[in-house]
Amino acid sequence: MYIEYYIIENLLINYIIISCTSILIKKHNDIKKKLAGALLGALYSVAYLYPALDILFTVPFKVIIMTIITLICFTYSSKREYIRILFVFYLVNIFISGSTYFIIYFTGIDHLKISFIIVCAYVSCELLKYIYRDIKMIRYIKDLRKTVTIKLLGQNYNCEALLDSGNLLKDPISNNDVVIVKSSVFKNLLPDILNYDYNDMDIIKIEEIIEKLDDEISNRVRLIPYKHANNNNSDIILGLKADYIEIDKQKIGNIVLGITNFNDEEYSAILNPNILSEV
Template sequence: MTVVYVDSVFVLNMLADYLLVYAAAQLAGARLRRLRFLLAALVGGAYAVAVFLPGLGWMSAPPVKLAAGVLMALVAFGGETRFLRLTLLLGLVSCGFAGCVLALGLAAGRGVPMQNGVFYTNVDMKVLLISAASAYLVLTVVFRASAHRSGAGGFMIPVTVGFASRSTALTALCDTGNTLRDPVTGRSVLVASAEKLQPLWPPELGSLLTPSALRTPTEVMERLASSSRDVARFRLLPYSAVGVESGLLLAVRADWASVNGKRRERLLLALSPTPVGDGCDALWGELEG
């Protein structure tokens, strides 16, 4: 007879599920909503406990397991534009993690204690943590290596931008073809969709920095000069693109930005009047990570 301690089952599976959701978000370059990830992990831990409760053995059936996984994905990633892709990635990361756990357990000569696909009380915590770290490392290296081989970055990173007392989160594509640079510092310029930056502006700026208005950046600059006390933050940046005539983008200097977890002071943002790409809010001209 197998003795199972539900508190251990809950804690171990909650930790594993948090690592899985966090790893999937990191690999996809999604926003790191840690509170939602924690709630998703709590759902996973509660499901693991329910499987062992009297009369609930039916919850170990494959359709119920699949439904529990989708519920975790909804809690963690609901509202994301790439929800289906994130859900599939979460499944792949889970399979990779399970494979690492099994391989390390067999290598240690003692197997992995599981019942109905759930870790229970005598899981070696060291094996679990090493497995989680190994799975995360291997998957990160594989995804990042394929991105580098694409020749243009090709992977998403989280970006948060701060202006005055406001901030907004973006998803940026690492694109080494973006060679736009800050003429003052020489650093890369973050080219962002003007529509996605709307929550960043106070009312007096929001009415001026609309996507339609930014199609004529020189006119916007004139209006800023006559109506905004923050005009010193703004400048016009010349750009050129393949198959497109050269032009100007209005740029603004943010107070701060966090690019893939690295803080950058007074980063220059170029405001694009049109969307910058499929599934991303901004373009970043440096490879991160």
């Protein structure tokens, strides 16, 4: 029975590490690929239980296994991009392993308790996300405009986006970053609701809009509260959960699209700088 718990423990921890890497590099990857990589890591960890297989835990073999895992879990368009993915994967492994064992040592709790070690790995992942984000945000962003491809319900929508440091909106439930997008971008998908003033939304109007949407779209609706500068009153933006967005050939998941009617002929979307700084 012990070996079954051991495999489950390592499977979950490896999945957390792979998911954390995906979040840090803002790389959209399939859950099946993440599970495949996590399973390979879990099976590899079983060799720890057999002293005769110590050779598998020399540095060259560890590098080979981690390379195979990243090749399984992530897609890349160049050697430089793959090296970046591999570097972040190593960073996440080192940070989560080190911080997890520190927490175990500091608390004195038996590290064989599966639930506790998984919680430690998850907490370490969350901490690393904040540290990594702050480091990346220090970097000076030169290009203020990007061509963005939005994937929503299997369809692609291309638009020019402006980087705006004033857009730090997040979905309060999922904490996903929000990209502000003109409603006209989705005129083929949402032809019946383009006449609404999305800059002046309230619960009643949003309920009217939801009633006109089919179930597949309405299930993606999010309500994003925000405040104008010098105004204490809270307003609401209608949001739609995207499949993902693509910037500079990088697929970025966990994005909410904030639908508005802002007037500008040169761009159709406003990017949260947290998104662009990770591309």
